[in-house]
Amino acid sequence: MTSPEEFSRLQSAMNQAVKTHWKAFLFEGILLVVLGIAALVLPPLASLATAIFLGWMFLIGGIGGLIATYWARSTPGFWWSLISAALAVLTGMLLLARPMQAVLTLTIVLGAYFLAEGVATIMYALEHRRELSGRWSWLLVSGLVDIAISFMVITGLPSSADWAIGVLVGINLLFGGATLIGMAMAARNSKT
Numbered sequence: 001m002t003s004p005e006e007f008s009r010l011q012s013a014m015n016q017a018v019k020t021h022w023k024a025f026l027f028e029g030i031l032l033v034v035l036g037i038a039a040l041v042l043p044p045l046a047s048l049a050t051a052i053f054l055g056w057m058f059l060i061g062g063i064g065g066l067i068a069t070y071w072a073r074s075t076p077g078f079w080w081s082l083i084s085a086a087l088a089v090l091t092g093m094l095l096l097a098r099p100m101q102a103v104l105t106l107t108i109v110l111g112a113y114f115l116a117e118g119v120a121t122i123m124y125a126l127e128h129r130r131e132l133s134g135r136w137s138w139l140l141v142s143g144l145v146d147i148a149i150s151f152m153v154i155t156g157l158p159s160s161a162d163w164a165i166g167v168l169v170g171i172n173l174l175f176g177g178a179t180l181i182g183m184a185m186a187a188r189n190s191k192t
Contacts, residue, residue: 019187026184032177035169044167050093050165059092107161110168111153118146144171 018025039046064086069078095102121143128136153164 002033015187015190018183019157020192022184022187023178025187029177029180029182032180034177036172036174036177039166039170039173043163043170046166046169047098047103047107047162047164050169051099051106053094054106055092055099055102057092058095060088062088062090062092065089103165104158104161107153107157107164110164111150111157111160114146114150114153118150120150121146128173141142 062085065088067079069081069085071192072081073079121139123143125136125139128139153160156164
């Protein structure tokens with residue numbers, strides 16, 4: 001467990017590191033904003049790039065898993081580890097072999113995720129309402145927005161596959177970049 005003094009020292013060191021390297025954070029933030037805008041302008045390309053990226057991640061991770069499983073072949077759970085790694089390799093190969101179909105499949109999964117997340121958030125909001133929490137209405141709105149996104153994605157299939165993933169990736173990159181820019185500027189302007 002970290003003591004308050006250790007936490008304070010760690011926080012001070014982090015603040016100093018951000019202040020020292022604020023230009024790197026600013027550069028990364030600008031890069032992410034530019035990529036986010038590009039994804040929002042060309043969502044089909046961003047969707048395709050995301051599917052290809054995931055394909056490579058599964059393939060490389062699966063190959064790494066196969067190697068590690070081979071090295072540890074005498075350990076318990078060898079066959080389960082082998083199956084898991086082989087599935088990752090197969091998934092990666094399928095995503096890379098058929099990236100457009102992968103975009104459609106990922107969009108369906110994304111729509112289902114937003115639906116489930118929306119329902120869960122609404123139920124969570126209702127629990128907070130029973131406890132007289134003041135934040136339940138924000139949770140309710142968030143859940144309704146998730147369900148609305150799910151509805152737009154699922155009812156728009158297959159054409160929503162062209163834009164859904166790309167738009168969400170673009171929004172994520174844009175806000176992540178804006179956050180880094182804000183952090184860099186605050187660090188640059190700080191007095192300590």
